[in-house]
Structures are given as C-alpha cells and as structure tokens.
Amino acid sequence: MNVSLFSWIVILLAAFAANLPFFNQQLFGLIPLKRDAAWVKPVWVRLIELVVLYFGVGVVAHFLEAGIGNVFSQGWEFYAITGCLFLVLAYPGYVMRYLRKQHA
Template sequence: MTASMYALLALTVFFANFPFLSQRALGVFALKNGKRFPHHLGEWLLGLLLAGALARLLEARAGAVHQQDWEFYAVVLCLYAVFAFPAFVWRYFWHGRNKD
C-alpha cells in the first residue's frame, strides 16, 4: 500500500466517526436543540460520499478507473458502517446515558 492509500484509510475512518463525536452540524454550526440521529446519518453519508470521491480521484491519478458493480458498493457501505461503530456505540450506548 502506498502512503496515499494509508491517508485515505485514515481519512475514511475519521469521516465515519466524526458525525457521532461532534454535537455541531458539520463540526462547525451550533444547532438549537442539538443533533439527532437524522443529522448524524446525513453527515455520515456525506462523509461516505467525500471519501468515495477522494478514492476515485486517487485511483484516476494512478491509472484507469475500474468499473464496479453493485456488490462493490454494498461492501463499501458495510465496511464504512463498521468503521463508524466505535463512535456510534459511544454516542448512543455509553454517552447517551450521561447527557449533559
């Protein structure tokens, strides 16, 4: 693996976990009633799209972009969900009991 692949992997793990670690919209904007699950899910999907776009860009720079079928995208979605599991558990199972 090259350095750009390691950086992409680290950035993807960050994108998957960040929505659950921050109570601000996109990490910047304060919300009046705090973030609810739909906000977290939307940011999580936005991170997935950003990571996918960056991966496609890196692949295009390295050579031809390979065509993928639906199986590839199903596996990517499941792997992204696994990456987000630690922060999801922290937000909804541990941290949720001791809200400020």
C-alpha cells in the first residue's frame, strides 16, 4: 500500500480515538459502566481512556510503519508532540461534552 494512505489512516484513526471518550458514557465505547440513566462518566475515566487510546493508536501506527519497511526509533520529543496533537484532536469532543450549552 501507499505511505500516504497509511498516514491518512493513522490521522483519521487518531481523530476518531481522541473524540471517542467524550461522545459516549461507555468505557472505550464498548463496555457499559452503570445502568443508571442519570450517571455521568467522570472526567478522570475519560482522561484514562484518552491515554490508553493514544497508546493504542501508537501501536497501530507502529505496525503500519513496520509493514512499510524499517521502523524508526523515536525519542521523547516525538511522544511529546504526538501527545499534544492527540489532545488537539480531542478538543472538538471536549467542547461538545463540557463547553456546549445544554438546552432544556
């Protein structure tokens, strides 16, 4: 496959994964946590989900890179930049969950 296609796959997967914790009340979008309708998933659970999904996207990106050819070693700068990028990609979900005005 094409390197450019793999790049777009990783970017779209990261955007989806970054917003997933904010658009549902389930753990990773799959595991129901409470049956009570009034229960809201706490912020700390959403942040843990973000960290786990960040590393999940990193693993997928690593396997795609390994399929293309040589895997390049990365320093702390790479992880700092991609972590910040992941948080930027999560911003629309954060806005929809916490900053949008709820109409009654």
